[in-house]
Structure formats: structure tokens, C-alpha cells
Amino acid sequence: MKNYHLLPLSFENSGQQSILTPVLIHDEEDCILVDCGYPGFTSLLDEALAKHQLSLQSLTKLIVSHHDIDHMGALAAIKRSYPQIDIIAHEQDAPYINGTCKSLRLEQAESTLDALPDAAKPGAKAFISYLQAMEHAPVDRIVADREILPWCGGIEIIHTPGHMPGHISLYLPSSKTIIAADAVVIENGVLDIANPQFTLDMDQAIASVERLGQYDAEHLICYHGGLYEGDVKQALHQLLQSYA
Numbered sequence: 001m002k003n004y005h006l007l008p009l010s011f012e013n014s015g016q017q018s019i020l021t022p023v024l025i026h027d028e029e030d031c032i033l034v035d036c037g038y039p040g041f042t043s044l045l046d047e048a049l050a051k052h053q054l055s056l057q058s059l060t061k062l063i064v065s066h067h068d069i070d071h072m073g074a075l076a077a078i079k080r081s082y083p084q085i086d087i088i089a090h091e092q093d094a095p096y097i098n099g100t101c102k103s104l105r106l107e108q109a110e111s112t113l114d115a116l117p118d119a120a121k122p123g124a125k126a127f128i129s130y131l132q133a134m135e136h137a138p139v140d141r142i143v144a145d146r147e148i149l150p151w152c153g154g155i156e157i158i159h160t161p162g163h164m165p166g167h168i169s170l171y172l173p174s175s176k177t178i179i180a181a182d183a184v185v186i187e188n189g190v191l192d193i194a195n196p197q198f199t200l201d202m203d204q205a206i207a208s209v210e211r212l213g214q215y216d217a218e219h220l221i222c223y224h225g226g227l228y229e230g231d232v233k234q235a236l237h238q239l240l241q242s243y244a
């Protein structure tokens with residue numbers, strides 16, 4: 001039984017049209033958002049939710065796959081307006097979401113700045129400032145690998161490190177769906193590992209794809225790329241072959 005909706009958020013990014021794909025999982029008791037976009041995305045989220053007769057006010061929980069700004073940028077604003085929403089994240093990512101630890105993406109951006117060609121430095125500096133200004137939010141519930149959250153027919157946590165150490169994907173057994181977040185992306189219709197530049201540990205990222213391939217999955221949703229159109233298990237297998 002399909003109990004989720006993709007919430008494609010379309011926006012302009014440096015003159016180019018981009019789309020991010022948070023997911024809404026729901027039943028009679030819960031409305032659970034998975035990832036929430038950049039800072040300032042609350043209106044876009046409300047518009048996407050309105051297509052399903054819902055709003056941010058309807059949310060009961062928000063699962064953050066990892067602390068990249070395009071996944072948690074709007075989190076603090078959402079939590080401020082709707083403190084009843086429980087924020088959920090992996091134990092290894094929670095300290096970066098709540099601000100106890102410095103963002104790994106910010107560490108990466110700062111440590112690679114000097115080696116960049118001069119032409120790339122202004123953009124990198126702007127990204128650093130953007131990350132420094134990102135607001136943090138408390139994590140209300142910490143989850144671990146293989147934990148099954150009892151809502152909406154069950155939501156299994158799959159720890160899929162690589163892009164970041166505390167990155168999680170989700171498995172919805174009731175619809176045989178994987179919500180992969182940034183464990184994989186769709187590029188020109190093909191599954192791949194997210195941008196290597198932003199994948200902090202490529203070996204872990206490959207092992208995470210192998211883990212996803214162990215699930216009985218018929219549907220797969222990427223944050224960058226949306227719903228994969230094709231045989232999910234075969235596509236994950238092919239992806240692994242290409243990195244073997």
C-alpha cells in the first residue's frame with residue numbers, strides 16, 4: 001500500500017531551474033516529512049503540501065536524512081513555528097543538526113578553499129558564509145541502523161554513510177519503497193552515487209548502495225532526481241558494477 005507522496009520543490013539556483021524532492025509519509029495519525037529544503041523554503045513546502053490538502057501545520061514528525069543545507073536549511077524555522085513536530089535523525093548526524101558539532105560540510109568547504117583556482121574562490125566563500133549562517137534545531141529523537149519506527153505501517157532506518165557519516169535512508173515495507181535521500185541520485189535516468197565532490201567517504205558510499213540492494217524494493221526515491229523509473233534492484237546492482 002502506497003502511503004507517501006513526493007513533494008517536488010522547484011526553484012531557481014544561480015540562474016538554473018533545480019528540483020529537490022522531500023517525501024511525505026502519512027496515515028490517519030501521522031504526517032511525516034523527510035527532509036525540508038534550503039533556508040526560506042517553508043512557503044514552497046506549504047505549497048507542495050497544499051496539493052495534498054495538508055500544510056506544515058499538519059506535520060507530526062520530520063526525519064532529517066543528514067545535515068546538508070539543502071536537506072535541513074528550513075528546519076529551524078519549521079520547528080520555531082511548529083514546535084510540536086518531532087525532529088528525528090541518526091545518532092551520528094544529530095550533533096551537527098543541533099549545532100553541538102561544526103558542520104562537516106563547512107569543515108570540508110573551509111579546508112579545500114585555499115587549493116581552489118582563483119576563479120572558484122568567490123563561489124566557495126559564498127557557500128562557506130551560507131553554511132555559517134545556517135540555523136540549527138534540536139533533535140527530539142535519535143535513531144539507529146535497522147530500527148523500525150512504528151508509524152505509517154513501519155519505517156525502517158537504513159544507515160547509509162558515505163555522503164556523510166550519519167546519513168540515513170528509509171525503507172517502507174508496506175509499499176516496498178526506499179527513500180534514499182543522497183545515498184544515490186538519478187542523473188539522466190541512471191542511478192549513481194551522489195556528486196563525488198560532496199561524498200565524504202566513497203568506500204562507505206559504495207557499501208551503502210550494496211546495503212540498499214539487499215532490500216526487497218520496487219520503488220526508490222532520490223532527493224536529487226525523484227522517483228526512479230525502472231527495476232530498482234537491477235539498477236542498484238548495475239551501479240555497483242560500475243564502481244567495482
Ligand SMILES: O=c1ccn([C@@H]2O[C@@H]3COP(=O)(O)O[C@H]3[C@H]2O)c(=O)[nH]1
Pocket residue numbers: 068069070123124127182194195198
Ligand atoms: O555552492 C554550493 C555548493 C554546494 N551546495 C549544496 O551542498 C550540498 C552537498 O550535498 P548535495 O549533493 O545534497 O547538494 C549540495 C548542494 O546543494 C550549495 O548549496 N552551494
